[in-house]
Amino acid sequence: MSSVDLGIVGAGPAGLAAAVEARSAGHSVALLDEAAHPGGQIYRNIDHAGAKQFELLGPDYAYGKALTKAFGKSGCSYLPKSSVWHVEQRDTGFRLSYSRDGRSHGVDVGSLIIATGALERPMPLPGWTLPGVTTAGAIQILLKASATVADDLVLVGSGPLLILLAAQLVTSGYPPRAIVETVPLKNYVRALPRVPFNASGLGYLYKGSKLLARVARAGVPIFRDARDIVIEGTKRVEAVSFRSKGRAHRVETMSVGLHHGVVPNQQITRLMRCEHVWDQRQHAFLPILTEDGETSVHGLFVAGDGGGIRGAHSAEIAGRLAALKVIERMTGESQAAVKSLRKKLKRDASVRPFLEALYPPFSEALVPSDDTLVCRCEEVTAGQIRDAVRDTASEANQVKSFLRTGMGPCQGRVCGLAVTELIAEASGRSRNDVGYFRIRPPLKPLSLNELADYETEAQ
Amino acid sequence: MTNTVISDLLVIGGGLHGCSAALFAAKRGMTVTVLEKDEVGQHASGTNAGGVRRLWRDIKEVPLANLSMEMWKSISEIVDDDCGFQQVPQVKVAECSDDMELLADRVALMKKSGFDHERLIDRNEVLSLLPAVNPRVEGGLVSDDGFALPWHTTAAFARKARELGVRIDTRTEARRIQKDGNTWRVTCSDGEYVGAHLLNCAGAWAGQVADQVGDNAPVEPIAPLMIVTQRMKPFCDCVVGTARRPLSFKQMANGTLVIGGARLGRVNTATNRTDVDFSELKHTANTARDVFPIMSKAVIQRAWSGIEARMPDLLPVIGRSEKHENVFHAFGFSAHGFQLGPATGKLVAELIDTGQKAPEIEPFGIKRFSAKPDHSQLLGM
Numbered sequence: 059m060s061s062v063d064l065g066i067v068g069a070g071p072a073g074l075a076a077a078v079e080a081r082s083a084g085h086s087v088a089l090l091d092e093a094a095h096p097g098g099q100i101y102r103n104i105d106h107a108g109a110k111q112f113e114l115l116g117p118d119y120a121y122g123k124a125l126t127k128a129f130g131k132s133g134c135s136y137l138p139k140s141s142v143w144h145v146e147q148r149d150t151g152f153r154l155s156y157s158r159d160g161r162s163h164g165v166d167v168g169s170l171i172i173a174t175g176a177l178e179r180p181m182p183l184p185g186w187t188l189p190g191v192t193t194a195g196a197i198q199i200l201l202k203a204s205a206t207v208a209d210d211l212v213l214v215g216s217g218p219l220l221i222l223l224a225a226q227l228v229t230s231g232y233p234p235r236a237i238v239e240t241v242p243l244k245n246y247v248r249a250l251p252r253v254p255f256n257a258s259g260l261g262y263l264y265k266g267s268k269l270l271a272r273v274a275r276a277g278v279p280i281f282r283d284a285r286d287i288v289i290e291g292t293k294r295v296e297a298v299s300f301r302s303k304g305r306a307h308r309v310e311t312m313s314v315g316l317h318h319g320v321v322p323n324q325q326i327t328r329l330m331r332c333e334h335v336w337d338q339r340q341h342a343f344l345p346i347l348t349e350d351g352e353t354s355v356h357g358l359f360v361a362g363d364g365g366g367i368r369g370a371h372s373a374e375i376a377g378r379l380a381a382l383k384v385i386e387r388m389t390g391e392s393q394a395a396v397k398s399l400r401k402k403l404k405r406d407a408s409v410r411p412f413l414e415a416l417y418p419p420f421s422e423a424l425v426p427s428d429d430t431l432v433c434r435c436e437e438v439t440a441g442q443i444r445d446a447v448r449d450t451a452s453e454a455n456q457v458k459s460f461l462r463t464g465m466g467p468c469q470g471r472v473c474g475l476a477v478t479e480l481i482a483e484a485s486g487r488s489r490n491d492v493g494y495f496r497i498r499p500p501l502k503p504l505s506l507n508e509l510a511d512y513e514t515e516a517q
Numbered sequence: 518m519t520n521t522v523i524s525d526l527l528v529i530g531g532g533l534h535g536c537s538a539a540l541f542a543a544k545r546g547m548t549v550t551v552l553e554k555d556e557v558g559q560h561a562s563g564t565n566a567g568g569v570r571r572l573w574r575d576i577k578e579v580p581l582a583n584l585s586m587e588m589w590k591s592i593s594e595i596v597d598d599d600c601g602f603q604q605v606p607q608v609k610v611a612e613c614s615d616d617m618e619l620l621a622d623r624v625a626l627m628k629k630s631g632f633d634h635e636r637l638i639d640r641n642e643v644l645s646l647l648p649a650v651n652p653r654v655e656g657g658l659v660s661d662d663g664f665a666l667p668w669h670t671t672a673a674f675a676r677k678a679r680e681l682g683v684r685i686d687t688r689t690e691a692r693r694i695q696k697d698g699n700t701w702r703v704t705c706s707d708g709e710y711v712g713a714h715l716l717n718c719a720g721a722w723a724g725q726v727a728d729q730v731g732d733n734a735p736v737e738p739i740a741p742l743m744i745v746t747q748r749m750k751p752f753c754d755c756v757v758g759t760a761r762r763p764l765s766f767k768q769m770a771n772g773t774l775v776i777g778g779a780r781l782g783r784v785n786t787a788t789n790r791t792d793v794d795f796s797e798l799k800h801t802a803n804t805a806r807d808v809f810p811i812m813s814k815a816v817i818q819r820a821w822s823g824i825e826a827r828m829p830d831l832l833p834v835i836g837r838s839e840k841h842e843n844v845f846h847a848f849g850f851s852a853h854g855f856q857l858g859p860a861t862g863k864l865v866a867e868l869i870d871t872g873q874k875a876p877e878i879e880p881f882g883i884k885r886f887s888a889k890p891d892h893s894q895l896l897g898m
């Protein structure tokens with residue numbers, strides 16, 4: 059079993075920045091990530107991207123090159139294609155168990171920074187499990203890996219990522235067939251007073267408006283204020299039907315991309331039983347963190363979107379900040395940069411209230427109709443969950459015992475928040491009281507052979 | 518809540534044993550209240566392996582297990598729910614010739630005591646029962662047992678008990694237990710409960726309850742570890758163990774494999790926290806793969822454990838308190854109490870109601886742990 063001062067999970071902007079910072083202070087660092095190359099969601103595959111991808115994905119993507127370059131030179135022990143399946147507390151810190159190339163290994167770390175980012179919020183609409191339905195995030199992964207996508211895509215939902223993707227698709231020469239936008243018109247009025255009048259905030263808004271303009275110029279129809287959305291089809295997607303501004307529409311297509319925002323990936327912080335609290339503005343559970351990202355578990359930090367959605371730039375700052383905190387602990391010397399980073403982090407977040415007011419999750423997908431599937435793995439519908447609540451289950455874990463929601467291969471990653479939401483709706487209890495699934499290891503499916511052959515102490 | 522709840526019987530603990538005893542006491546016409554500090558079935562009863570096993574039980578437990586088995590066969594008549602119970606053979610395979618001897622000795626012992634439900638089988642018979650088993654097995658021991666869905670079973674007992682008028686208060690921890698004349702007064706976070714009789718079904722926490730009524734019970738909380746795999750094509754319709762190596766192995770109706778094997782995780786009864794220890798579970802994975810080579814293709818979906826009570830002699834405590842006529846115990850099932858749920862509840866209710874102690878529960882009195890006076894102190898040493 060090897061051991062290092064600092065372990066980092068996730069090679070996105072938060073994880074990379076943290077690694078570089080801790081290495082520059084001379085500490086030993088191991089960074090683990092499932093992907094084959096550093097970059098995370100936003101800078102996925104950046105070290106191997108061709109000219110075509112750079113053109114398509116724009117300067118915000120190219121920015122990541124500097125980060126991966128600094129990381130490459132940092133001397134960090136980098137473990138790609140390594141999927142962390144268990145984290146345990148030890149006397150000296152934490153032990154990570156991870157799987158790489160079909161074998162399991164362990165590494166002991168003094169402090170731990172979780173930089174596992176966000177997951178797309180599930181969007182259980184009628185028909186969302188039909189073949190041909192995917193998510194905006196999955197389409198972006200395709201773009202970054204191979205720059206090819208379907209040419210009749212209908213994008214359904216809302217949010218910055220949806221607009222960014224639409225613009226990138228326009229540039230790629232495969233503009234979406236239509237955007238079915240779920241933002242109620244009143245949200246524009248609600249968001250207006252939250253426009254951030256500072257350089258950082260306005261910069262974000264300017265970028266957003268440029269993307270929108272690009273989509274509009276390409277003639278992509280945008281159906282605003284969409285509701286009553288149904289994805290139609292028998293064996294696979296055939297069309298999307300909905301009402302927009304009071305009129306019924308039906309757009310034929312073979313492929314649909316859903317998206318209504320991202321939420322913190324809480325698998326590890328839940329496994330470690332960090333305290334979480336419901337955040338109404340982000341409409342998600344967030345781990346409770348100190349200003350510098352430490353959770354309720356001593357020595358365990360979260361940096362980046364895993365601690366609350368704030369985007370790539372904030373993630374990078376938060377990564378550095380968490381690393382500086384770890385350095386302070388180890389050296390006993392306070393770090394000068396901490397103060398200015400905290401300030402930067404606050405400034406960078408100024409656009410969030412505006413975005414959160416404009417793009418809350420789509421209500422029809424939060425509390426889906428009774429016959430809509432919510433848990434795909436165990437095939438449980440919204441109606442079954444409401445019935446269970448009527449049958450006295452009023453907590454997420456009781457519904458899990460009752461209906462097996464969250465016990466399938468995805469371990470609740472997909473259905474977790476939807477189940478909390480439905481119980482809260484049906485029982486009238488707060489989301490904090492309803493809670494979230496208890497997360498059981500392994501975090502990722504693990505072959506029995508790997509466990510049987512896993513040498514934990516020897517070597 | 519300021520008013521006091523008064524019942525004939527106060528049960529502490531809403532696991533399978535508490536709910537089962539409550540159900541049978543209600544059937545006898547008693548008014549019953551169950552106090553459960555968490556949720557019904559949250560601990561051992563809802564998280565166990567679901568084995569309805571008689572095979573290889575301590576000989577003292579066999580009569581009780583046999584009675585319970587008869588009740589399992591008609592479980593729907595008891596709780597209006599089939600509890601997912603399936604009657605299937607339970608097989609203990611012999612991995613070498615020494616193992617075969619061990620199994621043969623067991624059959625001889627059983628015969629001497631008048632039991633014939635455990636049968637020695639040869640290699641061919643094992644292979645025909647378990648086509649996917651490692652062909653190197655030497656033979657095995659089999660009995661007609663089965664398995665059920667633990668959480669659903671406990672929920673079904675609770676539901677039926679409620680239908681019969683039992684009051685089950687969850688999130689209600691019995692904190693202070695005091696004698697009040699001839700009755701017992703239990704103070705919880707939000708109210709007081711008074712009972713003419715008191716029954717301790719507090720599982721891993723039963724030692725603390727026993728302590729409050731002056732009984733000594735060396736309960737050790739343990740956290741047995743379990744694995745469930747992703748679905749596989751059906752290949753095993755028995756519950757399987759081995760002669761020497763701890764294993765409990767079964768394939769559920771949905772194709773998943775549920776595997777346990779006496780390996781323990783870490784447990785904290787104050788916080789309800791259990792931690793899975795994969796360096797222990799790897800041995801269980803190894804045994805499963807040795808017995809069923811096809812398991813090298815299995816993928817582990819989830820690991821978990823539940824909080825259970827273990828006694829030093831691995832036998833439960835069932836019966837009347839040593840100190841008080843109207844206090845009773847049913848706890849300490851030492852990782853094999855799920856099967857015993859129906860019969861224990863029935864006989865404990867009978868004991869409380871009529872004072873009759875059925876022979877099946879005779880061996881499990883708490884007296885066997887009575888605190889001996891410490892002579893060294895008396896002698897001033």
Ligand SMILES: Cc1cc2nc3c(=O)[nH]c(=O)nc-3n(C[C@H](O)[C@H](O)[C@H](O)COP(=O)(O)OP(=O)(O)OC[C@H]3O[C@@H](n4cnc5c(N)ncnc54)[C@H](O)[C@@H]3O)c2cc1C
Pocket residue numbers: 529530531532533534535552553554555556557558559560561562563564565566567568569570689690691692718719720721722723726740741742743765777822823824825847848849850851852853854855856857
């Ligand atoms: C992982 C695992 C696998 C197992 N596999 C099998 C198997 O295959 N076959 C088998 O036969 N058995 C098995 N067992 C054993 C079986 O689950 C237990 O023996 C049985 O469920 C015990 O039931 P119980 O009601 O005594 O305990 P529990 O279910 O633990 O119930 C006790 C209850 O008392 C409550 N309580 C405690 N103190 C207080 C208080 N002061 N006030 C209020 N409430 C209180 C607790 O919250 C708890 O809910 C297994 C156990 C485990 C953990």
